[in-house]
Amino acid sequence: MTFDEPGPYVISDGSPSSVDHSKREFLRLAAALLAGMNLPQLCLAEAGRQGAGGSGQRVVLVIFGGVRRAETFSPAGLENIPHLSADLLPKAAFYANARNDGVTAHFNAISSILTGNWQRVDDWGKLAPTTPTLFEQFRKRLGAARSDTWVVASNKALTSQIGASSASDYGPGFGANVVFPKQLMIAAVANAIRAGRTRDMANRAKIETELENMLESGNYEGLGWTVADAANQMDPHVRGTIDDAIIRFVRGGGPTSGDELTFLVSREIMRQFSPRLLVVVFSDVEVAHFGSYAMHVAGIRTGDRLTYQLWHEIESNFEYQGKTTMIVLPEFGRDPDGSTTNGFFNHRSDAESTRSTWAMVLGTAVDKPQIIDRPVRHVDLCPTLAGLLGCPPMESQGSQLIELRV
Numbered sequence: 487m488t489f490d491e492p493g494p495y496v497i498s499d500g501s502p503s504s505v506d507h508s509k510r511e512f513l514r515l516a517a518a519l520l521a522g523m524n525l526p527q528l529c530l531a532e533a534g535r536q537g538a539g540g541s542g543q544r545v546v547l548v549i550f551g552g553v554r555r556a557e558t559f560s561p562a563g564l565e566n567i568p569h570l571s572a573d574l575l576p577k578a579a580f581y582a583n584a585r586n587d588g589v590t591a592h593f594n595a596i597s598s599i600l601t602g603n604w605q606r607v608d609d610w611g612k613l614a615p616t617t618p619t620l621f622e623q624f625r626k627r628l629g630a631a632r633s634d635t636w637v638v639a640s641n642k643a644l645t646s647q648i649g650a651s652s653a654s655d656y657g658p659g660f661g662a663n664v665v666f667p668k669q670l671m672i673a674a675v676a677n678a679i680r681a682g683r684t685r686d687m688a689n690r691a692k693i694e695t696e697l698e699n700m701l702e703s704g705n706y707e708g709l710g711w712t713v714a715d716a717a718n719q720m721d722p723h724v725r726g727t728i729d730d731a732i733i734r735f736v737r738g739g740g741p742t743s744g745d746e747l748t749f750l751v752s753r754e755i756m757r758q759f760s761p762r763l764l765v766v767v768f769s770d771v772e773v774a775h776f777g778s779y780a781m782h783v784a785g786i787r788t789g790d791r792l793t794y795q796l797w798h799e800i801e802s803n804f805e806y807q808g809k810t811t812m813i814v815l816p817e818f819g820r821d822p823d824g825s826t827t828n829g830f831f832n833h834r835s836d837a838e839s840t841r842s843t844w845a846m847v848l849g850t851a852v853d854k855p856q857i858i859d860r861p862v863r864h865v866d867l868c869p870t871l872a873g874l875l876g877c878p879p880m881e882s883q884g885s886q887l888i889e890l891r892v
């Protein structure tokens with residue numbers, strides 16, 4: 487498969503506006519359908535409360551999809567990131583040149599960040615990373631519970647393989663909970679249709695059509711969501727809690743994009759489970775693969791706002807305030823204008839525009855707000871975060887970031 491060519495995988499008429507309309511229409515109809523369902527009482531989880539080793543510090547890692555410096559931290563880009571640049575930058579340790587020197591495809595990029603080693607596995611997440619993830623280090627070395635480690639993601643190029651490596655002595659037994667909220671929402675809607683929980687047959691037929699459209703369109707990474715894939719390794723109780731939360735969100739008027747849903751589910755997980763290590767992967771910006779610059783920029787603005795809202799949750803949630811470090815970074819940039827790969831559509835050029843972006847660190851690891859010009863690499867993050875969580879030193883191609891209080 488050619489890596490994220492926009493054209494051939496786009497079903498429906500392929501125009502961004504029709505995709506956007508279809509998404510909104512789906513959410514509207516899904517809300518109508520789910521409004522008729524009786525929900526079980528939301529059950530508060532107690533898992534993960536038991537003491538485990540470590541520093542007592544918490545880490546929230548926000549990964550942003552592919553955005554260029556030109557559309558973000560550049561004079562022309564600042565208007566797209568008002569919260570990151572005006573509200574958060576003044577408190578941050580800001581790395582102005584954070585580099586992806588590995589594979590600039592989603593699964594590999596995120597795996598490299600999470601393992602501290604450049605990963606070259608399947609682009610579509612069919613194979614797990616080959617060296618231990620931060621989740622496995624944290625759980626195996628310090629006895630942290632599964633419910634202390636989460637990945638919540640909108641990105642369709644990820645699979646549940648992102649939660650644990652194939653390394654011997656580690657693996658899924660030490661892995662994270664991995665949640666794809668949009669996929670779970672689709673599964674919840676499909677279940678509701680199957681169970682016939684709506685009396686309005688006309689509406690039901692319409693929503694079935696919209697569900698099919700939803701599964702087939704918006705397919706900009708060359709992968710579709712499938713209902714069957716929604717089942718994963720998650721504990722049934724945990725899964726039930728998340729399902730309920732999603733249904734409540736949709737019933738309450740519904741989030742309007744994949745990233746909105748990812749944010750709402752992440753916040754719910756913070757409130758219900760208080761994980762000590764939470765990874766949130768936004769990806770509305772990846773609509774760029776359709777070629778709509780306006781929608782790509784709208785995705786940046788959404789990510790900017792949701793990242794700020796996550797920081798607000800950290801500052802106001804008793805389990806997180808004063809003991810949390812939040813790191814925000816793109817997976818990579820995007821290709822330069824005028825490139826043979828269609829510029830911002832893609833992220834596969836071996837060019838500075840694609841490899842060099844930025845990283846922002848907020849919270850307890852920040853000694854003093856500063857801008858750091860020296861180049862750092864994505865593989866430096868994992869040993870740094872492992873240190874913050876209290877893990878002993880790990881094998882990594884990266885090195886701890888010396889500007890942070892680890």
Ligand SMILES: [Zn+2]
Pocket residue numbers: 490552592707772775833
């Ligand atoms: Zn992409």
